[in-house]
Amino acid sequence: MKQVSDLLKVKGSQVWSVETDATVREALELMAEKDVGALLIMRKGEIAGIFSERDFARSAAKESSLSLDSPVSRLMTSKVITVSPSDEIDTCMGLMTELHIRHLPVLDQGEIAGMVSIGDAVKSIIPHQSSFIRQLEDYISGRW
Numbered sequence: 001m002k003q004v005s006d007l008l009k010v011k012g013s014q015v016w017s018v019e020t021d022a023t024v025r026e027a028l029e030l031m032a033e034k035d036v037g038a039l040l041i042m043r044k045g046e047i048a049g050i051f052s053e054r055d056f057a058r059s060a061a062k063e064s065s066l067s068l069d070s071p072v073s074r075l076m077t078s079k080v081i082t083v084s085p086s087d088e089i090d091t092c093m094g095l096m097t098e099l100h101i102r103h104l105p106v107l108d109q110g111e112i113a114g115m116v117s118i119g120d121a122v123k124s125i126i127p128h129q130s131s132f133i134r135q136l137e138d139y140i141s142g143r144w
Contacts, residue, residue, distance in 0.1 A: 016031075024075060025068035025069060039052075047105065
C-alpha cells in the first residue's frame with residue numbers, strides 16, 4: 001500500500017505558512033498566490049494551527065462583521081491533526097473523512113515534511129484502484 005512518503009516524492013514537500021499575527025487578508029492572498037487550500041499557522045517555529053478555505057467560509061458565514069484585517073489566529077483551527085511519512089494513504093483518507101478535514105500536515109521526527117490534501121490522496125490511489133477494477137473485471141468475465 002502507498003505511504004505518505006510516496007505521495008510526497010511525487011507532489012513535493014513545499015508547505016506554505018504564515019505567522020499567527022498575519023492578517024486574514026495576508027493569509028488569503030498567499031493561498032490565492034500559491035493556489036493552495038490551507039496554510040500552516042506558525043508561532044516561533046512551531047505549528048500553532050491551520051487555516052483553510054473552509055475555516056474562512058465558516059467564519060464569514062457566522063460573523064457579519066468579520067474583518068480581513070483580523071489576525072488569522074482568530075480563525076485558524078488550533079487542533080492540528082498530523083501524519084507521518086510512514087502512514088498509509090488509506091489511513092490519511094480515513095482520518096480526513098472521519099474528522100471532516102481536507103489537509104494533513106506531515107511531520108517527520110517533529111519537522112514539517114509536507115502537507116497532504118484529500119485531493120492528493122485520491123489522485124494517488126486512482127491508478128491502483130483502476131488496475132484492481134480491471135483485474136476483477138477480467139476475473140469475472142473469464143479473461144483471467
